[in-house]
Amino acid sequence: MNKKSLSVLSIALIIGLIGTYSFKKVRASGKAIAASPIAMQSFIDGYEVGDEATDFNLRNIDGKMVSLSNYPSAKGFIIAFTCNHCPFSKAYEDRVIALNNKYAPQGYPVIAINPNDPAAYEEDSFENMKKRASEKGYTFPYLVDEKGIGQLYGAARTPHIFVLKKEAGKYIVKYTGAIDDSAQDPASVSKKYVQDAVDNLILNKPVVTQSTKAIGCSIKWRGDI
Amino acid sequence: MKSLSKYLILCIVVCLAEPISAEAQTVSSINFQELESIISKNESEVLVLNFWATWCKPCVEELPAFETISQNYSLIDVQVYLISMDFAKELNRVQQYIEKKEIKSKVVLLDEPDYDSWINKVDSSWTGAIPATVLISKKENKKEFYEQKMDIKGLQARIENLLN
Structure with missing residues (x-):
């Protein structure tokens, strides 16, 4: 692979990553507003x-x-x-x-x-x-x-x-x-x-129970990120 | 002899004082079926279920808001249940906590360790993190769920909305 196509590929990758991230954020906030009349619901998508x-x-x-x-x-x-x-x-x-x-x-x-x-x-x-x-x-x-x-x-x-x-x-x-x-x-x-x-x-078999819920401590996200 | 009578007087005073401090409720341990029956037998206009634990910082910070609600509304309008998610073996710790903090709202410890079996029944959007609060309106058969720390302003506004 030459230098040029490598840089094109990495730019595409970065754009892709940013896109995924901001998309997730939009989805998360949209859902929070729909689910709760009080703003800032801590639900994370x-x-x-x-x-x-x-x-x-x-x-x-x-x-x-x-x-x-x-x-x-x-x-x-x-x-x-x-x-x-x-x-x-x-x-x-x-x-x-x-x-x-x-x-x-x-x-x-x-x-x-x-x-x-x-x-x-x-x-x-x-x-x-x-x-x-x-x-x-x-x-x-x-x-x-x-x-x-x-x-x-x-x-x-x-x-x-x-x-x-x-x-x-x-x-x-x-x-x-x-x-x-x-x-x-x-x-x-x-x-x-x-x-x-x-x-x-x-064993290369499918996972039977794929997701569960449990009581746990809510996470206090860092304020510095 | 003098000191003995002094001791006796002290005893009588302590014994007489006992019923006053014994006003604190006894926290009982319930299972999920019993919680479901609390919900189905509810007579108040709005039933408030707050899931908390003594060790959970945001939970204990919001407890005064729920206490205010308990004090400000009649049972005809609002019934508050503080549902402790402390481990079953910590029942005593919960008892001590509510005595120390003089908690007046009804407190129960939900001893149902297979969490995945019932969390979705409380609300399908609940991840299981606490604090979490459910408001159930009898009249309109409406339910609201909040996986977040509540403040008195927000809580009161939601309850008023359900009452009117």
């Missing part, structure tokens, strides 16, 4: 199953930047929007670690992203993220969302999982929602949503 998810470049707790493209051999990802302060996130910490231990070797590593504004929740500050990750022995990246990736994905609460599968170089959303059906008590879990989804993806 993000990715649905089948949508292509964007890659990102976010700062990890070790100071290094992390992108999905850093994982060329990954078959997909378990993206976990989570944080320190939320009791539901805390209740799931060990289960997120277990997911990474089980599925990273099978090509589906966990990437945890904290979308909360540390100005609203001191417990979610960069220093406290580092502290919590070392206390719990996180074996996966724990990224700071300084670029509004959570809004783009449509993370509605913490924790909120997106399972992605790499298909022809694209990251396709295959599951979105809760980790399982029992936040409060791991011993009472009967439906392991994320595990079932990833197991099926590994």
